[in-house]
Amino acid sequence: MDRELTLLCSTCGQGIVQDDGYLWVSRHEANTVQQAYKAFEERNTDPADGSLAFDLTDISALPAPAVWQADHSECDPERDKDSHYRIPAARLRLRADLLDWSAHLAEKPWLPHTDWRDVMRETRTGSTRIAISGPRPPAYPAAF
Ligand SMILES: [Zn+2]
Numbered sequence: 001m002d003r004e005l006t007l008l009c010s011t012c013g014q015g016i017v018q019d020d021g022y023l024w025v026s027r028h029e030a031n032t033v034q035q036a037y038k039a040f041e042e043r044n045t046d047p048a049d050g051s052l053a054f055d056l057t058d059i060s061a062l063p064a065p066a067v068w069q070a071d072h073s074e075c076d077p078e079r080d081k082d083s084h085y086r087i088p089a090a091r092l093r094l095r096a097d098l099l100d101w102s103a104h105l106a107e108k109p110w111l112p113h114t115d116w117r118d119v120m121r122e123t124r125t126g127s128t129r130i131a132i133s134g135p136r137p138p139a140y141p142a143a144f
Contacts, residue, residue: 004132016072026084
């Protein structure tokens with residue numbers, strides 16, 4: 001079956017076309033971001049009424065989401081880290097594969113603290129980590 005999505009290695013910049021790599025994120029980093037948000041909420045929630053009030057300094061100090069990266073197995077300098085969550089390139093060929101992964105990952109409490117939403121959006125436009133092929137769906141502005 002033709003491939004719609006080709007992961008691009010963050011280390012060497014080449015496509016991961018022989019299924020010899022993966023898309024990965026550091027669960028440790030995502031958990032650290034999650035804990036920072038939890039501490040932020042606890043620090044800024046009024047115990048009397050549960051309302052959230054904070055100043056811009058506090059919210060701007062929150063960490064950025066953990067970033068999903070693609071790498072060839074041989075290029076990944078941290079390939080032995082058990083704390084990395086990896087999606088094999090062989091199981092991420094089509095946009096429908098990404099939907100399946102999104103459904104699977106939705107149960108992970110750390111997922112919102114990664115840039116997975118950006119990964120999903122990049123299946124429309126391509127990016128430095130995902131090359132797309134085949135028909136491109138039209139772009140529609142996000143609805144609010
Ligand atoms: Zn590489």
